[in-house]
Amino acid sequence: MLVYIVRRLLWSALLLFVISFLVFFIFYLLPSADPALLRAGRNPDPDLVAEINRQLGLDKPFYVQFWRYIEALVTDFDFGTSYQNNVPVRDEIFDRIPATMSLAFGAAVVWLLIGIPIGILSAVKRGTFVERMFMGAALVAISAPVYWLGLVSIYLFSNDIGVAARIFQPPGSYVPLWEDPSMWLRSLILPWFVLATAFAAIYARFMRSNLVDVLDEDYIRTARAKGLSERRVVFRHGVRSAVTPIVTIFGLDLGILFGGAILTETVFNIPGIGRTAFEAIQKSDLPIVQGTVLIGAMAIIAFNLIVDILYAFIDPRVRY
Amino acid sequence: MPLLEIKDLRVHFATEDGLVKAVDGVSYEVERGQTLGIVGESGSGKSVSSLTVMGLTRAPNAHISGQILFDGQDLLMASDDELRRIRGNDIAMIFQDPLSSLHPFYKVGKQIAEAVRTHNHDVSKAQAWDRAVEMLGLVGIPEPRKRADAYPHEFSGGMRQRAMIAMALSNNPKLLIADEPTTALDVTVQAQILELIDRLQSEFDAAVVIITHDLGVVAETADDIAVMYAGRIVEKARADTIFHGPEHPYTWGLLGSIPRLDTARDEELVPIPGRPPSLINLPTGCSFHPRCPYVRDAHRRVEPELAPAGDDPSHRVACLLDHRTRQSVWADLRSGRTPEEARRLEVDRRDAGLDPAVARAEDGA
Numbered sequence: 001m002l003v004y005i006v007r008r009l010l011w012s013a014l015l016l017f018v019i020s021f022l023v024f025f026i027f028y029l030l031p032s033a034d035p036a037l038l039r040a041g042r043n044p045d046p047d048l049v050a051e052i053n054r055q056l057g058l059d060k061p062f063y064v065q066f067w068r069y070i071e072a073l074v075t076d077f078d079f080g081t082s083y084q085n086n087v088p089v090r091d092e093i094f095d096r097i098p099a100t101m102s103l104a105f106g107a108a109v110v111w112l113l114i115g116i117p118i119g120i121l122s123a124v125k126r127g128t129f130v131e132r133m134f135m136g137a138a139l140v141a142i143s144a145p146v147y148w149l150g151l152v153s154i155y156l157f158s159n160d161i162g163v164a165a166r167i168f169q170p171p172g173s174y175v176p177l178w179e180d181p182s183m184w185l186r187s188l189i190l191p192w193f194v195l196a197t198a199f200a201a202i203y204a205r206f207m208r209s210n211l212v213d214v215l216d217e218d219y220i221r222t223a224r225a226k227g228l229s230e231r232r233v234v235f236r237h238g239v240r241s242a243v244t245p246i247v248t249i250f251g252l253d254l255g256i257l258f259g260g261a262i263l264t265e266t267v268f269n270i271p272g273i274g275r276t277a278f279e280a281i282q283k284s285d286l287p288i289v290q291g292t293v294l295i296g297a298m299a300i301i302a303f304n305l306i307v308d309i310l311y312a313f314i315d316p317r318v319r320y
Numbered sequence: 321m322p323l324l325e326i327k328d329l330r331v332h333f334a335t336e337d338g339l340v341k342a343v344d345g346v347s348y349e350v351e352r353g354q355t356l357g358i359v360g361e362s363g364s365g366k367s368v369s370s371l372t373v374m375g376l377t378r379a380p381n382a383h384i385s386g387q388i389l390f391d392g393q394d395l396l397m398a399s400d401d402e403l404r405r406i407r408g409n410d411i412a413m414i415f416q417d418p419l420s421s422l423h424p425f426y427k428v429g430k431q432i433a434e435a436v437r438t439h440n441h442d443v444s445k446a447q448a449w450d451r452a453v454e455m456l457g458l459v460g461i462p463e464p465r466k467r468a469d470a471y472p473h474e475f476s477g478g479m480r481q482r483a484m485i486a487m488a489l490s491n492n493p494k495l496l497i498a499d500e501p502t503t504a505l506d507v508t509v510q511a512q513i514l515e516l517i518d519r520l521q522s523e524f525d526a527a528v529v530i531i532t533h534d535l536g537v538v539a540e541t542a543d544d545i546a547v548m549y550a551g552r553i554v555e556k557a558r559a560d561t562i563f564h565g566p567e568h569p570y571t572w573g574l575l576g577s578i579p580r581l582d583t584a585r586d587e588e589l590v591p592i593p594g595r596p597p598s599l600i601n602l603p604t605g606c607s608f609h610p611r612c613p614y615v616r617d618a619h620r621r622v623e624p625e626l627a628p629a630g631d632d633p634s635h636r637v638a639c640l641l642d643h644r645t646r647q648s649v650w651a652d653l654r655s656g657r658t659p660e661e662a663r664r665l666e667v668d669r670r671d672a673g674l675d676p677a678v679a680r681a682e683d684g685a
Contacts, residue, residue, distance in 0.1 A: 219424070222484075225407055317471070
């Protein structure tokens with residue numbers, strides 16, 4: 001087990017190295033804005049530009065720049081400095097993590113609470129109207145784009161009904177949990193549901209098809225032959241097996257969302273990693289983009305590792 | 321009163337392709353302490369009929385009729401809850417593939433303990449666990465206390481089937497249904513499992529129904545044997561009779577396709593030609609006629625009834641051939657002739673008028 005984890009961590013380091021190289025390389029090849037010009041002010045003096053370039057190390061060859069970046073990253077966990085506002089990238093991103101985590105965790109709770117029960121119900125009621133209704137609705141939910149759903153829900157809930165009910169807060173009202181929990185909750189309810197819609201639908205369909213397969217297994221027949229109640233057959237024997245593959249995709253999805261839910265954060269103006277990345281791309285702020293990509297990759301790798309380790313406890317047949 | 325009495329059981333499934341007549345008028349009974357072997361190919365309805373006894377074929381598309389009298393109670397009339405209390409308690413079942421029949425995520429001991437606690441609510445978890453350990457020991461698993469703590473994938477195939485048997489017998493059932501209990505196992509392990517079922521049967525005084533496609537499996541263990549074909553019983557007799565005086569051509573085919581120790585090594589095994597019929601479009605007349613070497617024209621039109629074969633009332637057969645004809649064909653086959661040779665001899669005898677009863681019946685039909 002320990003050997004396995006160490007091996008996985010070494011591979012992860014290599015993977016992160018390759019990812020950072022790729023991002024670095026792409027931005028080196030396609031410089032859409034010159035960071036030195038951004039800093040030199042209007043009508044820049046060429047000498048000043050050259051001096052800034054020298055200070056930032058941009059006059060050095062590509063591999064030297066990359067090496068310096070990696071060196072700072074490994075020794076000091078330093079992601080460099082934003083071209084735009086001279087703030088360390090690490091602070092810029094770390095400040096945004098709570099918002100992104102609030103959004104991702106909350107949405108995950110919502111989609112699990114909606115998707116899993118619907119999936120179970122649809123599998124148990126296979127071939128009935130209930131199943132067709134839920135699966136049809138799921139198809140609609142999967143097909144609805146997040147930005148559209150977000151705008152529609154803002155229109156419906158934060159302006160008209162929301163103002164009357166005083167539950168849903170308009171976009172941009174996010175405050176950290178520790179400052180005002182009630183405001184935090186109210187500002188996030190809409191984004192949670194909007195972000196969770198497609199996930200809930202995918203999880204419902206996945207859960208349904210898993211459970212339908214499992215309920216055809218021989219050990220389910222054994223459970224029935226033992227005289228267990230149908231409830232126990234479905235939950236203790238069926239769902240127990242059907243839910244394990246869900247753990248895998250759940251870890252992956254959570255990892256991806258921790259890298260920032262770009263669309264949802266942008267539509268609802270939530271100051272998370274996704275919106276930071278979006279703004280940084282618009283401004284060609286390479287260090288920030290690089291930082292968000294790496295943080296996102298780290299999140300995905302970390303969650304994958306957690307899931308794989310967890311799997312050994314969920315499924316006794318899995319041993320590392 | 322027999323422990324289990326099945327009367328004219330029919331199990332039909334409505335499917336998109338048509339009505340599947342999986343079981344079509346089956347009757348048999350099993351006495352306490354007796355073993356019935358049900359033999360047939362895949363699709364003969366042998367598994368469906370026993371799953372129906374357990375109430376496991378109940379589905380919206382299943383049409384079930386007839387009577388299943390267990391201890392005097394008609395199980396087809398029982399509610400789902402009543403059946404649930406009988407399942408795993410009075411009637412237990414073991415299945416073909418012991419690996420896929422055990423839940424991969426739960427410890428073996430826990431799965432047995434669950435069966436115990438389901439039917440005995442006042443038993444504590446610890447007591448149920450002890451019962452599981454005791455049962456595992458009883459079915460010959462070494463170090464049962466340690467093995468109860470293992471998962472099914474840590475057991476060998478034979479051990480898994482032993483665990484299944486332990487689970488099935490944990491509530492002292494009156495009836496044990498074993499559906500192909502040895503098919504997925506090695507030959508040496510097969511014998512052990514059959515021996516185990518035999519031993520436990522006498523210890524628990526249970527009735528046993530063994531379902532198999534292999535006559536060899538029930539040769540030693542069964543008291544009675546029913547041969548099923550296309551959803552019906554085509555021959556039923558004491559096990560001895562099935563092996564020494566069978567009268568249905570399908571039974572002859574089954575016997576001809578298993579190796580025997582009492583004949584020469586170089587004797588060829590003769591497979592039954594053709595394949596089992598579609599249960600949606602059954603052949604007209606005798607449903608075995610497309611594969612029967614001794615078929616006559618009338619057999620394609622007339623449906624045979626399960627009727628006494630000769631003087632022995634316990635031997636019943638559904639065949640349109642005459643009793644004496646069947647006896648002489650079996651004598652030919654037994655003396656080592658192939659079905660083809662036996663058929664020619666039979667035709668010769670008929671032409672020579674040695675079998676006037678048959679000749680008359682033919683004329684009449």
